[in-house]
Each structure stands twice: as structure tokens, then as C-alpha cells.
Amino acid sequence: MEQITRLAIMASGNGTNLSAILDRFQRVSVAAQIVRVIVDQPQAPVIQRAERVGLPVTVVDYHDYPKKADAEAVILRQLAADHVDAVVLAGFMRILSPQFVARYPRHIVNLHPALLPSFPGRHGIEDAYQYGVKITGVTVHFVNDGVDSGEIIAQAPVAVHADDTVASLATRIHETEHQLYPKTLIELINQGELNHETSLN
Incomplete structure (x- = not known):
């Protein structure tokens, strides 16, 4: 019997990357299931986007908790209850936090x-x-204790055109992300x- 990788998506905004992932998963045979969407912004459009396709959503508003660790503890309990193998940001x-990352070593992707x-x-x-680079792009990486400093998994370049604005560049960046x-x-x-077997959990 083929093992199904159980994924949780964590999001804060519009959910366009969630939609891109769902669309590709439907078109390509992949042994994975998104079992939970975790959202930290109660009004985020990603909530409606997930609910429209029947995905269970848990909203954890960090402002409702005295400490970040308390909010993360709620998320970790939900992930454990859902038997999540890996987390997709x-x-x-x-x-x-380092404590959160340690629960899913090399199993949190950003x-x-x-x-x-x-x-x-x-x-x-x-x-x-603002720096004026001619080529920027998109990076997929594992999450570690630092800020965007984990092991790089994949990258794709995006050229910066002479007539680009931040908005036009962002549009092409997001298209590449998707x-x-x-x-x-x-x-x-x-x-x-x-x-799960490749994790230290």
C-alpha cells in the first residue's frame, strides 16, 4: 500500500500558493494529502479559499495568547492530532521558534x-x-533556526526589466512561485x- 504524505499548509494571506499547490496535486499523481490549513490572521482570504475546497482550517491568532510559545503549542497539538508528516509554509x-522547527527537522518547507x-x-x-539587481528569483528551502537561512532545495531566476516597478516584478515573481x-x-x-520515516519525530 502506497504511503500518503500528510501535509499541513501554514499561511497568512491570500492563499494563491495554496491554490497553485492544490491545482498541481490534482493534475499530477502524487502520494500526498493536505490534511490541515493553519492560519494566523482571522480575516485572511486563504481561509475562504481553503474552505471552498473542503480543507479543514484552524485559525490561531497569536494575539489571543500571552506568548508566542503558547500559540505555537496550539499549532503543534493540532499537527500531532492530524498526524502531519511535513509542514509547508x-x-x-x-x-x-527553534523549538517548533525541532519538532519537524528538515520537514518544514518555505x-x-x-x-x-x-x-x-x-x-x-x-x-x-531597490538594490538594482538584474536577476532575482524564487527559492524553496528547508526551514532551520535562522531567517531564510535553511538548506536550499530549488531556485528559479526572474529577470528584472528596465521598466519594471516593484508591482510588475512582484507579479512575475509570484507567477514563478506558483x-x-x-x-x-x-x-x-x-x-x-x-x-514521517525520514523525520526524527
């Missing part, structure tokens, strides 16, 4: 809108544009990289 705009190690942090697109992220996740799943 899809526009989740919070830094996970997407960053720049060619790491250049331009880490929240404003990767704007920082690359191609690279699902493709990379499927490769990791097919290689068994995100199965």
Missing part, C-alpha cells in the same frame, strides 16, 4: 521571493528591486523526503 508571515542567500526577510522583492513550489514539493514527496 505558503506565505506564513511569522518566524517559527518559499522565499528572492534568490537566497541574497535578500532574506520579509521584503525580498522590494530589497532586490510553478516552482508545487513542482518542488511533488519531487520531495516522490523522493520520500517528507515522509
